[in-house]
Amino acid sequence: MKVNGKHYRSLWWVESRGELEIIDQRWLPHDFRIEALTTMQDYADAIVEMRVRGAPLIGATAAYGMALAMAQDPSDANMDKSWDFLDRTRPTAINLRWALNRCREALRPVAEGNRADVALKLAHEIADEDVDICHSIGQHGLALIREIAAKKPVGEPVRILTHCNAGWLATVDWGTATSPMYQAFDAGIPLHVWVDETRPRNQGALTSWELGSHGIPHKYIVDNAGGHLMQHGLVDLVIVGTDRTTRRGDVCNKIGTYLKALAAHDNGVPFYVALPSPTIDWTVDDGVAEIPIEERDAFEVTHVQGLNADGKISTVQVSPNGTQGGNPAFDVTPNRLVTGLITERGVCAATPEGLAALFPEMAKVS
Ligand code: MRU
Numbered sequence: 001m002k003v004n005g006k007h008y009r010s011l012w013w014v015e016s017r018g019e020l021e022i023i024d025q026r027w028l029p030h031d032f033r034i035e036a037l038t039t040m041q042d043y044a045d046a047i048v049e050m051r052v053r054g055a056p057l058i059g060a061t062a063a064y065g066m067a068l069a070m071a072q073d074p075s076d077a078n079m080d081k082s083w084d085f086l087d088r089t090r091p092t093a094i095n096l097r098w099a100l101n102r103c104r105e106a107l108r109p110v111a112e113g114n115r116a117d118v119a120l121k122l123a124h125e126i127a128d129e130d131v132d133i134c135h136s137i138g139q140h141g142l143a144l145i146r147e148i149a150a151k152k153p154v155g156e157p158v159r160i161l162t163h164c165n166a167g168w169l170a171t172v173d174w175g176t177a178t179s180p181m182y183q184a185f186d187a188g189i190p191l192h193v194w195v196d197e198t199r200p201r202n203q204g205a206l207t208s209w210e211l212g213s214h215g216i217p218h219k220y221i222v223d224n225a226g227g228h229l230m231q232h233g234l235v236d237l238v239i240v241g242t243d244r245t246t247r248r249g250d251v252c253n254k255i256g257t258y259l260k261a262l263a264a265h266d267n268g269v270p271f272y273v274a275l276p277s278p279t280i281d282w283t284v285d286d287g288v289a290e291i292p293i294e295e296r297d298a299f300e301v302t303h304v305q306g307l308n309a310d311g312k313i314s315t316v317q318v319s320p321n322g323t324q325g326g327n328p329a330f331d332v333t334p335n336r337l338v339t340g341l342i343t344e345r346g347v348c349a350a351t352p353e354g355l356a357a358l359f360p361e362m363a364k365v366s
Pocket residue numbers: 053054055056093163164165166167170171175176177203240241242243253254329
């Protein structure tokens with residue numbers, strides 16, 4: 001997507017230096033900073049500190065991390081050590097492990113002397129595939145938005161609520177939840193997006209920045225506003241992303257998603273989840289019982305970061321001195337609250353049958 005007229009992906013390989021560059025998302029939307037990852041520790045820190053974030057993007061980053069590991073020492077021992085090192089960075093989004101597994105399985109049979117080249121090629125492949133997947137999700141989501149628009153008086157916007165940032169910053173390009181929005185807007189369908197701020201890390205500010213850069217009308221709202229807006233008929237549909245969706249269609253996503261799904265259900269608002277297939281965990285059925293939920297540092301809750309009056313990025317404390325914070329980063333929405341899953345192969349019900357019908361080859365081997 002474009003930033004100041006120039007096309008960017010959220011990460012890219014700099015051939016001349018043999019390095020990966022990323023956008024350090026901790027400073028957005030106020031500052032656009034680019035950073036090179038040059039050591040294994042850089043890769044791990046970038047994921048842990050959420051310089052890169054979003055399930056597909058941390059998967060792609062980890063794949064480049066494996067490529068660096070293979071360039072440094074292509075032995076089996078280092079491959080396993082690096083897999084473990086990167087896997088430990090964040091526990092909830094399954095794309096991270098999916099990418100690491102894909103790399104390890106592909107590299108195992110390769111002669112050590114060729115592993116660095118093969119690993120880098122594979123990382124490029126994973127990144128490019130993500131772009132294609134997200135584009136296809138956008139096409140299927142566009143069809144849904146078009147259907148809703150067709151039932152409205154001409155010129156009235158389709159009002160979409162989204163939570164967190166499942167945008168191009170969270171993927172390699174396009175985004176998952178935002179891809180239908182970009183494609184609908186580009187097709188001339190009037191839109192209005194309600195953007196949840198998504199405390200504590202305020203990923204909604206990233207979504208606002210993205211949508212604003214693309215010219216899509218939107219409003220940045222507090223996390224608790226969604227239920228009220230739905231009760232008053234101001235939301236036509238919800239589209240969110242996911243960090244891990246189970247075989248039966250339970251959806252784990254950013255904390256607060258479950259409450260939006262409950263409010264949508266209570267108000268008859270369709271609740272869709274944009275789901276790239278690498279985010280499906282075919283080994284898990286019951287998301288509430290089985291998905292590990294990341295608990296992040298309480299500092300993220302007791303403090304907020306923003307621009308101060310001098311236009312400088314600064315952090316301030318919002319809770320009283322000594323207050324303990326709690327910071328579960330994700331929650332699980334049971335499949336019964338999900339209207340449909342928008343995948344790269346089409347839209348399906350959030351059921352084992354719905355997912356298996358679209359991805360029979362993956363459902364079978366699990
Ligand atoms: O903690 P984050 O910012 O990495 O969480 C991101 C989300 O929850 C996204 O909704 C999800 O990863 C889907 S991104 C296409």
